[in-house]
Amino acid sequence: MLSMRGDLIRAFGTLVTVAILSSTAAAAQPTKPFRIGVLNEAWAANHPAVEGLRAGLRELGFEEGRDVVYDIRFTQGKPEATPAAAEALVKAGVDLIFTSNEAATRAAKNATRTVPIVFTLVGDPVIGGIVRTIAKPGENLTGVSSLTTELAAKRLELLTLLAPKVRRVWAIHHGDDPSSIAAIWTAEAAAKQLKVEILSRPVYNAEQLKHAVKSIRPGDALLPPEVGTLDIPAALLELSISSRIPAVFATSLYVGHGGLVSYGSDYYAEGAQAARLVAKILRGARAGDLPVEGADRIDLAVNLKTATSLGLAVPRKLLLRADTIRR
């Protein structure tokens, strides 16, 4: 199993020296595989975006071991550990850094101006200060935006469709997470029409999170952030299940584990989509010249069992629109 050293968790970073790529010239003259550094705030190496990246690169002809090797670092939702992990990847001499979430992306950006960075799970890379523009991100970054900001209003609408009696929706988020803050603004803009109030609560540590959660009352609902910093989405999932509070999540993974509903990018698909950008960069393109892409696959998932336990009826029109229905 995995071992822990200080704040930094390091999973498998197998380094194998074999041949590279599939071109005739490369075949004739074997070189080392590309080293892809992976950085996120997950609790294990199997983040779905990373699995998607691996699968995507495999499909594009990059064989693991022969053409690419991975150095995966995950920091268990601890914001203070992420910058050090980013610096360690740069120091280790990786050829590219693949990030999943805004905090990891910012840490990687701060750690290097030269190593190409391909990000995923960034809600709004412009508002987040990650890139200058979507069309020409510049510097050493490009990636896939999960469109959290744009989708927040739709999430709120789905929540009110499922739980029409809800009047207060809690938006607990990490205070240093610009995309979540921007998403809350979007939700607030839609809230009036939907006749709900958004209670925005920034938190900066576990104690504040605990305190914020205690304020939530029966009859309220939740709009959890996408970013896993401080383990906020998992804490809100637990609260949602144990206290029967309706919640709309940013991705379907949570609905598979008892969340009521989700609307947003599929993390695995986002990783696979980003693999195309990674492949272009490994083949010589400059990261900053590649436009940032919006997530191709946006899913609506609903958990009927959870709806029943919350005493909520799922409207037929929502069922017809759902990509995934958990029973």
Add this chain to the structure above:
Amino acid sequence: MNRFHTGFKKSMPVLAGIVLAAAIAASAHAQAPIRIGASVSQTGSFANLGQNQLRGFQLCIKEANDRGGVLGRKLQLAFEDDRSQAADAVAVYEKLLGQEKVDLVFSPYSSPLTEAVANVTEKHRMSMVGAGAATTSIFKKGRKYIFMLLSPAEVYLEGLIDLASKRGLKTLAILYEDTLFPKAIAQGTIELAKRRGMNVVVAEAYPAKTKDFAPLIKKVKAANPDVVAAATYFDDAIAITRQLKAADINPKMHAVTVGGDLPKFHELLGGDAEFVYGASQWLPELVTLRAGGLIPIARQYPGAAEFVAAHQKEFPDAGLSYHTAQGYAACQILLEGVKRAGSLDRDRIRDAILKLDTHTAYGAFRVDSDGFQTAHKMVLFQWQDGKKVIVWPEELAADRPRFPTPPWGKR
């Protein structure tokens, strides 16, 4: 002479019995304890696993008693060795229910023994949660008072077939002990493999207590399969692995079932246990895992972390296998049924268990109208550097399978 043990720890039955008696006597409102009977494999081929299961019963009873018992009464366990023999187990339950008039029963360990004693418990309309039985047929004979806790045998190696199929493996050899449970595993695995387009090149049964697998190994060697699966208990899991090595048979994946999860498996085989896959109903590591590295799954195993800690405290020298968790959870389910029934009325207890849709330290529990388990999930692990690493289902797999398994000479 009453041959039943009633104590918490096997080594101190008399002392524990005295303590229990004193505690009961001390209470002004004390009622007679609720007596729970069971046969336990203390000797014979199931001795290791039966003892593991017993510790789960004991821990559950201790905790229930520490909380004041059930229905306001303390619990008392009465058990006797069944020598891992079905006939002995039947005799024990006949005695427990006919003469001793116990109030409740736990199950014995293993499918054959559970199958045999189910006829006795059924006759007495006594609900029995199968703590160590995963054979579907036991629960599909129209019996009304038996409940399945485990995932059924037929899906034990679902993870192996899924991983093999996804990696393009085409041929499977399966060896299995010619008894109820391993046979059901083999049948289920063959069915799963065929559904995934795999070709079953060897499917051979062997009698219980077989030590020399040479004729079977020869057939496997000739077929040169991609995957070798063995539906085993402990001794045969060890012997088959050793004999595969001796014959220098090098499948890309090699799995055993029961026994492969015990620490003793790796202790006895050392490096030869590396890369071997095993199926498990439960592992202590589950409580710390996160799906997709993000979502904690501990809530699917409520109380499991406390169970692991309590086991360490009460049985510091005993290895913790899923069999102990099974004993613990079977007891939890039975006691929950009693609590919901609000009495020891046998039909009310049955009805209450049938209605349960819950999670224990062992995972999800829900049964259909036959008492057949429909909610619990299996995991597949692989021995990696002396540790069991969950490699399937993929959403829980914190590490990847080490694939393909290298030849014996390169491990």
